[in-house]
Amino acid sequence: MEALATYLREAGKLAESDIAAFLELGQLKTFQKGDYLIREGQICQEAGFVQSGIFRSFYFTQNSEEVTYCFTFAPNLISAYSSYITGRPSPENIQALTEAEVWLFPKTGLEALMAQNPAWLWFSKHLAEQQYLEMEQRIFLLQKESAETRYAHLQREQPQLLQHIPLQYLASYLGITQRHLSRLRKA
Amino acid sequence: MEALATYLREAGKLAESDIAAFLELGQLKTFQKGDYLIREGQICQEAGFVQSGIFRSFYFTQNSEEVTYCFTFAPNLISAYSSYITGRPSPENIQALTEAEVWLFPKTGLEALMAQNPAWLWFSKHLAEQQYLEMEQRIFLLQKESAETRYAHLQREQPQLLQHIPLQYLASYLGITQRHLSRLRKA
DNA sequence: AAAAATACAGGACAAATGTCCTTTCAAAAG
DNA sequence: CTTTTGAAAGGACATTTGTCCTGTATTTTT
Numbered sequence: 191m192e193a194l195a196t197y198l199r200e201a202g203k204l205a206e207s208d209i210a211a212f213l214e215l216g217q218l219k220t221f222q223k224g225d226y227l228i229r230e231g232q233i234c235q236e237a238g239f240v241q242s243g244i245f246r247s248f249y250f251t252q253n254s255e256e257v258t259y260c261f262t263f264a265p266n267l268i269s270a271y272s273s274y275i276t277g278r279p280s281p282e283n284i285q286a287l288t289e290a291e292v293w294l295f296p297k298t299g300l301e302a303l304m305a306q307n308p309a310w311l312w313f314s315k316h317l318a319e320q321q322y323l324e325m326e327q328r329i330f331l332l333q334k335e336s337a338e339t340r341y342a343h344l345q346r347e348q349p350q351l352l353q354h355i356p357l358q359y360l361a362s363y364l365g366i367t368q369r370h371l372s373r374l375r376k377a
Numbered sequence: 378m379e380a381l382a383t384y385l386r387e388a389g390k391l392a393e394s395d396i397a398a399f400l401e402l403g404q405l406k407t408f409q410k411g412d413y414l415i416r417e418g419q420i421c422q423e424a425g426f427v428q429s430g431i432f433r434s435f436y437f438t439q440n441s442e443e444v445t446y447c448f449t450f451a452p453n454l455i456s457a458y459s460s461y462i463t464g465r466p467s468p469e470n471i472q473a474l475t476e477a478e479v480w481l482f483p484k485t486g487l488e489a490l491m492a493q494n495p496a497w498l499w500f501s502k503h504l505a506e507q508q509y510l511e512m513e514q515r516i517f518l519l520q521k522e523s524a525e526t527r528y529a530h531l532q533r534e535q536p537q538l539l540q541h542i543p544l545q546y547l548a549s550y551l552g553i554t555q556r557h558l559s560r561l562r563k564a
Numbered sequence: 565a566a567a568a569a570t571a572c573a574g575g576a577c578a579a580a581t582g583t584c585c586t587t588t589c590a591a592a593a594g
Numbered sequence: 595c596t597t598t599t600g601a602a603a604g605g606a607c608a609t610t611t612g613t614c615c616t617g618t619a620t621t622t623t624t
Contacts, residue, residue: 249517251521251522255521257517257520257521259516259517259520271509271513272509272510272513275506275509275510276510281517304499308495308498311495311498311499311502312491312498314502315498315501315502315505318502318505318506318508318509319462319505321505321509322458322459322462322505322508322509322512323459323462323463325509325512325513325515325516326458326459326512328512328516329446329512329515329516329519330436330444330446330468332516332519332520332552333444333446333519333549333550333552334436334438334442334444334549334552335438336580337580337581338580356600356601356602357601357602358600358601358602362520362521363520365519365520365521366581366582367581367582367583368601368602368603369581369582369583369584369603369604370580370581370582372602372603372604373580373581373603373604375602375603376603376604523610524610524611525610543570543571543572544571544572545570545571545572553611553612554611554612554613555571555572555573556573556574556611556612556613556614557610557611557612559572559573559574560573560574560610560611562572562573563573563574565624566623566624567622567623567624568621568622568623568624569620569621569622569623570619570620570621570622571618571619571620571621572617572618572619572620573616573617573618573619574615574616574617575614575615575616575617576613576614576615577612577613577614578611578612578613578614579610579611579612579613580609580610580611580612581608581609581610581611582607582608582609582610583606583607583608583609584605584606584607584608585604585605585606586603586604586605587602587603587604587605588601588602588603588604589600589601589602589603590599590600590601590602591598591599591600591601592597592598592599592600593596593597593598593599594595594596594597594598
């Protein structure tokens with residue numbers, strides 16, 4: 191729980207009392223390797239904080255191919271964010287790549303906090319903005335850089351992925367096939 | 378101004394008095410075709426609402442190639458959003474593709490509104506979430522779909538782009554070359 | 565109206581990336 | 595310990611996409 195408290199403190203505008211009230215809402219859930227936090231089609235009704243472990247988010251193309259959308263390492267927030275925002279069915283599956291522990295916070299509880307305390311509104315806005323910034327970076331890479339450059343960028347900026355994530359998943363995360371990733375790694 | 382009031386009303390949680398107070402902050406600025414709303418390296422200190430006209434946002438690669446990031450048609454909000462969020466220099470240029478009119482709102486004024494009225498915090502959070510949702514869609518397309526599919530998707534979902542945007546800009550928006558876009562259009 | 569700049573299409577060829585398949589190695593299961 | 599499964603590398607070939615270039619309208623400038 192302390193990791194989460196630290197995470198919230200670092201955001202900057204939450205009082206200790208706010209944080210304490212928030213932590214009350216959490217329930218710890220453990221996942222075995224392969225377990226799902228959410229499956230495609232379900233509606234995401236909770237936000238999570240990964241206490242330990244690694245998760246992978248992926249969706250299926252029309253052709254039933256898996257495409258890896260992102261990875262989440264502890265200590266970080268996790269959710270099927272678009273479904274959480276819209277209240278519509280999730281396009282993504284989120285699965286544990288290792289044993290994992292996650293604190294789960296019901297959306298209704300968070301909404302109650304936001305209604306009574308603008309600091310939580312601010313925090314939610316801050317989160318959404320940070321998610322946007324990450325996406326803008328990714329768009330830029332996907333839009334113009336070659337697969338080789340994208341791989342080099344990943345090596346530099348997210349080396350933990352290379353250490354912990356099977357290459358088959360990294361390939362689709364990068365928007366390429368396993369075959370091509372193998373070529374890039376040999377070069 | 379009425380278009381903007383309508384836009385704000387449709388967001389859902391703003392009172393008429395909130396909207397009126399907000400509109401007070403705006404100044405209308407006109408742009409000639411080719412004029413810049415912001416240039417790479419500047420810090421974005423204001424949010425805009427496009428009253429009329431079309432804008433294009435673009436980056437430069439290391440190789441000095443232009444890459445089109447997005448288009449903004451009236452009536453819609455516009456800004457170098459990542460710079461607005463972080464207060465750091467903008468990676469993007471935003472240029473008028475046609476004559477245009479934009480209502481400009483200083484960031485300091487918006488921050489004052491947020492500090493005194495949580496409805497504006499909510500609105501800012503809502504905006505950030507909507508921007509995130511758009512980006513998630515684009516990531517999905519870029520990550521897995523072929524250029525042909527991306528073009529078909531654009532035809533279906535954003536036909537106004539095909540009607541008003543030069544193909545050279547659409548190509549880099551789609552993450553391909555003009556040559557390839559020409560091929561896709563012939564097919 | 566003439567000249568210059570811009571936008572678009574498309575040919576020829578090259579490079580990047582995908583598909584299909586086989587092999588090897590290691591990890592997990594019996 | 596053996597068997598099975600899963601992950602990765604890489605060969606051969608096909609497809610997609612990029613590069614370079616030319617030609618032709620069209621628009622803009624003079």
